[in-house]
Amino acid sequence: MNRDEALLAYVSRLGDNALVIGQRMIELVAGCPELEEELANANCALDYIGQARMFYTYAAELEGAGRDEDDFAFLRAEHEFRNLLLLELPNGHFGDSIARLVLYEAFYRLHLEALAECADERLAAIAARAVKEVRYHLRHNAEWLLRLGDGTDESHRRVQASIDGLWRFTGELFADDEVDRTVAAEFGGPDLAAIAVRWKAEVAALLEQATLTSPRDEGMVSGGKAGRHTEHLGYLLAEMQFLQRSYPGAEW
Amino acid sequence: MNNTEWPLYEVFIRSKAGLSHRHAGSLHAADDRMALDAARDTYTRRTEGVSIWVVRSSSIVASDPAENAAFFEPAEDKVYRHPTFYEIPDGVENL
Numbered sequence: 001m002n003r004d005e006a007l008l009a010y011v012s013r014l015g016d017n018a019l020v021i022g023q024r025m026i027e028l029v030a031g032c033p034e035l036e037e038e039l040a041n042a043n044c045a046l047d048y049i050g051q052a053r054m055f056y057t058y059a060a061e062l063e064g065a066g067r068d069e070d071d072f073a074f075l076r077a078e079h080e081f082r083n084l085l086l087l088e089l090p091n092g093h094f095g096d097s098i099a100r101l102v103l104y105e106a107f108y109r110l111h112l113e114a115l116a117e118c119a120d121e122r123l124a125a126i127a128a129r130a131v132k133e134v135r136y137h138l139r140h141n142a143e144w145l146l147r148l149g150d151g152t153d154e155s156h157r158r159v160q161a162s163i164d165g166l167w168r169f170t171g172e173l174f175a176d177d178e179v180d181r182t183v184a185a186e187f188g189g190p191d192l193a194a195i196a197v198r199w200k201a202e203v204a205a206l207l208e209q210a211t212l213t214s215p216r217d218e219g220m221v222s223g224g225k226a227g228r229h230t231e232h233l234g235y236l237l238a239e240m241q242f243l244q245r246s247y248p249g250a251e252w
Numbered sequence: 253m254n255n256t257e258w259p260l261y262e263v264f265i266r267s268k269a270g271l272s273h274r275h276a277g278s279l280h281a282a283d284d285r286m287a288l289d290a291a292r293d294t295y296t297r298r299t300e301g302v303s304i305w306v307v308r309s310s311s312i313v314a315s316d317p318a319e320n321a322a323f324f325e326p327a328e329d330k331v332y333r334h335p336t337f338y339e340i341p342d343g344v345e346n347l
Contacts, residue, residue: 034258034280035279035280036279036280036281036290036293036294037290039290039293039294039297040289040290040293043293043297136292139289140289140293143285143286143289147282147283147286
């Protein structure tokens, strides 16, 4: 894999992550427990869709095959998506959604901060813009995790179960492959091992503050980064891509 | 399960440095810190502000409309309290 191929795969994957989690959050629109949280969720979901657009637009330019951001989002099949498994899991209840976002955004913030320093100027600029949004998301969702963990007996029990259930999908955040290693070597991209150390410390501190217990790293699963997905992604894509698949080229 | 509603907060936004905070609206939130987040997401989505205050509505002491006559009407005939005898220099905004 040469440096150009690696950069394209890398940027496209960042777009997949942003699009899939953004779509999951959009599924919650009109379903949040309070009006104020409804606005917060929709704002954050649209931040992710905006990031996906920036990554896909750049990927399409790198590819130079005449495709655009919509082709990447709406006309690729399940195995072509390279998002993390953690992000394609169904939303579950409110505590599940919050727990997933905290686990991911604690990683994504560190990842974007490192990306903002990379040698590819365009990617660095996108990351520098996105990290401001994600810092707020993490702040907001971490506040919720504290309140759910250190709230009532029921909220504590349920959000602990959320963390326990999601934990096995967090190993993939730091599992580097040829794409990661090439971008790290050729463009000064993020060092996932270094990010893993910081993530573990930050998440452990957050969980402790929320009176929650850090699970053990057992039965970790991965595969999304290689195009091997859970059964959930297909349904997400079917709903998201339906319009473009049924009415090719349809525009607003 | 506890179904009591979250407390009401009043939101004040400073639109830019140098101006006062102005009342923007109200919202419900679980506590002070979440009220600040909710105010950010509800009232500054279109870059309306550079500073936010939130305060529990129950902490605001308000004048009684029934006492309006005693509170406000005595000021009505005191024209000398209005600084209308000064010329405002050109270029002074927001006075």
